[in-house]
Amino acid sequence: DARVTQTPRDKVTEMGQEVTMRCQPILGHNTVFWYRQTMMQGLELLAYFRNRAPLDDSGMPKDRFSAEMPDATLATLKIQPSEPRDSAVYFCASGLGTSGNEQFFGPGTRLTVL
Amino acid sequence: ILNVEQSPQSLHVQEGDSTNFTCSFPSSNFYALHWYRWETAKSPEALFVMTLNGDEKKKGRISATLNTKEGYSYLYIKGSQPEDSATYLCALPRSNDYKLSFGAGTTVTVRA
Numbered sequence: 001d002a003r004v005t006q007t008p009r010d011k012v013t014e015m016g017q018e019v020t021m022r023c024q025p026i027l028g029h030n031t032v033f034w035y036r037q038t039m040m041q042g043l044e045l046l047a048y049f050r051n052r053a054p055l056d057d058s059g060m061p062k063d064r065f066s067a068e069m070p071d072a073t074l075a076t077l078k079i080q081p082s083e084p085r086d087s088a089v090y091f092c093a094s095g096l097g098t099s100g101n102e103q104f105f106g107p108g109t110r111l112t113v114l
Numbered sequence: 115i116l117n118v119e120q121s122p123q124s125l126h127v128q129e130g131d132s133t134n135f136t137c138s139f140p141s142s143n144f145y146a147l148h149w150y151r152w153e154t155a156k157s158p159e160a161l162f163v164m165t166l167n168g169d170e171k172k173k174g175r176i177s178a179t180l181n182t183k184e185g186y187s188y189l190y191i192k193g194s195q196p197e198d199s200a201t202y203l204c205a206l207p208r209s210n211d212y213k214l215s216f217g218a219g220t221t222v223t224v225r226a
Contacts, residue, residue: 031212043158043203043216056213091157099145099207102160103214 002026004106006092012112018080021109023092024073029104031097032075034060034067037089037108046090049075050097082113116140116208116215124221127194134190135220137204141185145210149178149189150203152219158203161189194224 005024013019025032034046047057047067057067064083069075079086089110093103119138127133137147146165150158162171167182175192191198201221205214 042218045213048213050212055211093158095212097212099210099212100163100165101212102148102163103158105157105159107157 006106010110016081019082021077023075025094029094031095033093035091084113087113118217120217126223129226132192137187144182145207148205152201196224199224
């Protein structure tokens with residue numbers, strides 16, 4: 001049963017520290033998304049990649065957030081330095097790259113920045 | 115960003131009763147409509163992807179219809195069960211590039 005995996009599942013850190021979240025998309029999926037769940041915004045798209053190339057990261061605060069896909073099996077989302085307002089659940093999702101295909105979500109990383 | 119509206123924001127339904135709720139969207143430049151179920155403390159899970167006007171899809175007791183000309187989709191739950199309690203999200207791509215705009219969701223609570 002193919003699934004998107006994310007690590008860590010929970011992360012508590014102090015303000016100013018670097019945070020790296022990792023995602024392994026489903027094998028064969030060519031599109032990867034990073035979302036953030038917040039009370040105010042609901043499910044908010046941060047960035048997405050197709051065939052490892054970044055297509056859109058307009059939803060991401062550029063000064064502190066960065067997203068990469070070093071290879072087809074790994075996507076990373078990094079926050080440096082972290083701030084309390086970054087506390088949220090971060091989801092990774094993958095899919096087959098067209099609007100008619102569903103997205104498969106990982107279990108999420110719950111980030112708490114103190 | 116596409117304006118995707120869902121109503122009602124929340125609803126309570128008695129176990130065994132049926133219910134339905136709405137997703138509204140701009141009818142121009144339609145590509146697809148996604149329905150996701152999001153249970154508390156879990157991640158969103160796809161229910162349906164609908165692409166054609168008049169589409170009807172069904173998965174167990176849950177079904178959905180699509181009207182692209184008037185810009186709405188209905189999700190129906192027949193004979194609600196406690197395990198149907200979740201937030202149901204509607205999402206549409208702004209173009210054919212797979213980037214989804216999500217509605218705020220309808221939170222369904224099924225009372226035993």
